Amino acid sequence: MTEISKQTYIVMERYIEKNRQINKENREVIYLYENMIKTVNKQFALTNVLDISYKSSSTNFGVLYLHTNQGLFSYQLDSDPTDFIKKYNELKRSFSKR
Known part of the structure; x- marks a missing residue:
């Protein structure tokens, strides 16, 4: 399966440690493939x-x-x-023509 495009997104994690609120910023990636979109937790x-x-x-x-x-x-x-959305729209158009 070939990756067509990817987009980084941010997941904020908040937790308490030693009576202090900690805000941690994690980076994850959304991948666009020929037949699916995949994130760390979901697949469409x-x-x-x-x-x-x-x-x-x-x-x-x-x-x-x-x-x-x-x-x-x-x-x-x-x-x-913009590039991720553009690639999705191109792929979706070609996918619907099949």
Whole structure:
């Protein structure tokens, strides 16, 4: 299975240690393959992904939304996902022509 594109996203982990709240920023990756989108915890068949959208905010972060038939999944980003979304749209168009 060949990776077509990938996008880094941020997962914030909050926990208490020695009576202090610790905020830890973890980086994970969303992979776009020919027939699926895969994250560290989820895997979506491309036929089950209805759309991908992105909402930027006034901070340095934005949110990538995966609209699927299993629900809406959001991923916090600190980089521009334009290339990832473009590759998804190209792949989805070619996939629907099959």
